[in-house]
Amino acid sequence: MSGRKLIVGGNWKCNGTLDQVKAIVDHLNEAHVPCPNHIEVVIAPPFCFLPVLRNTLRSDFHLAAQNCWTGKGGAFTGEISAEMLTNLNVSWVILGHSERRTLCSESDEMVAEKVAYALSQGLKVILCCGETLEQREKNETNAVVARQIKAVADKVQSWGNLVIAYEPVWAIGTGKVATPQQAQETHAAIRTWLSQNVSESVAQQIRIQYGGSVSATNCKELGSQPDIDGFLVGGASLKPEFVDILNARINIHH
Numbered sequence: 266m267s268g269r270k271l272i273v274g275g276n277w278k279c280n281g282t283l284d285q286v287k288a289i290v291d292h293l294n295e296a297h298v299p300c301p302n303h304i305e306v307v308i309a310p311p312f313c314f315l316p317v318l319r320n321t322l323r324s325d326f327h328l329a330a331q332n333c334w335t336g337k338g339g340a341f342t343g344e345i346s347a348e349m350l351t352n353l354n355v356s357w358v359i360l361g362h363s364e365r366r367t368l369c370s371e372s373d374e375m376v377a378e379k380v381a382y383a384l385s386q387g388l389k390v391i392l393c394c395g396e397t398l399e400q401r402e403k404n405e406t407n408a409v410v411a412r413q414i415k416a417v418a419d420k421v422q423s424w425g426n427l428v429i430a431y432e433p434v435w436a437i438g439t440g441k442v443a444t445p446q447q448a449q450e451t452h453a454a455i456r457t458w459l460s461q462n463v464s465e466s467v468a469q470q471i472r473i474q475y476g477g478s479v480s481a482t483n484c485k486e487l488g489s490q491p492d493i494d495g496f497l498v499g500g501a502s503l504k505p506e507f508v509d510i511l512n513a514r515i516n517i518h519h
């Protein structure tokens with residue numbers, strides 16, 4: 266047993282109407298999920314739905330924002346600061362998602378700045394990393410992931426409130442899930458990098474989620490890999506099957 270508690274996130278991305286949000290919350294509230302002893306659940310709706318979820322979602326599920334600004338608030342039209350999230354009792358933020366890196370041109374340095382600032386404000390952070398198909402085919406997976414994590418390691422001293430989500434870009438929203446072996450290999454490589462560049466205890470203690478086309482069907486095998494400590498789920502987190510994913514590893518210990 267690794268001793269690392271399973272952590273599963275639902276990243277709703279830019280999806281949902283108020284009616285759909287209410288229906289998903291009702292479903293989650295009624296679901297039997299054995300938290301907080303066995304699993305930590307983090308739901309990341311679009312910003313505008315955070316207050317609704319804060320008021321209606323069961324209290325043993327945590328909330329995450331999908332992004333935040335690099336520093337204190339101010340004249341940054343369209344941005345949301347870390348302080349605003351803590352003010353709403355949102356305890357987590359997802360940073361460095363590949364959609365933001367690609368579609369919003371967020372660099373490794375910008376992501377690292379966001380991570381450091383969010384941590385300094387008491388937020389917990391899910392830091393996303395992952396390679397494109399082209400990078401995987403050129404055997405660059407470990408180097409890309411190491412580069413993304415190094416940018417953060419250069420700015421952050423304390424890793425206790427950080428979770429890493431390994432999300433190969435080619436597996437996101439494509440139905441092309443990484444094989445359990447592919448995911449395990451990269452997760453193990455991340456731990457090796459951390460042990461060589463940060464510390465052995467951070468390498469052993471940090472939780473690493475897998476994300477990319479996770480479903481009720483593939484989550485059990487993925488979750489039985491020794492270095493996979495949970496999932497970051499996109500599409501399936503909007504569907505009833507999310508509850509099956511939350512319950513995937515109840516009887517699996519490693």
Ligand SMILES: O=C(CO)COP(=O)(O)O
Nearest residue numbers: 276437438477478499500
């Ligand atoms: O990007 C993801 C989670 O952050 C994964 O999305 P999908 O589960 O839809 O592939």
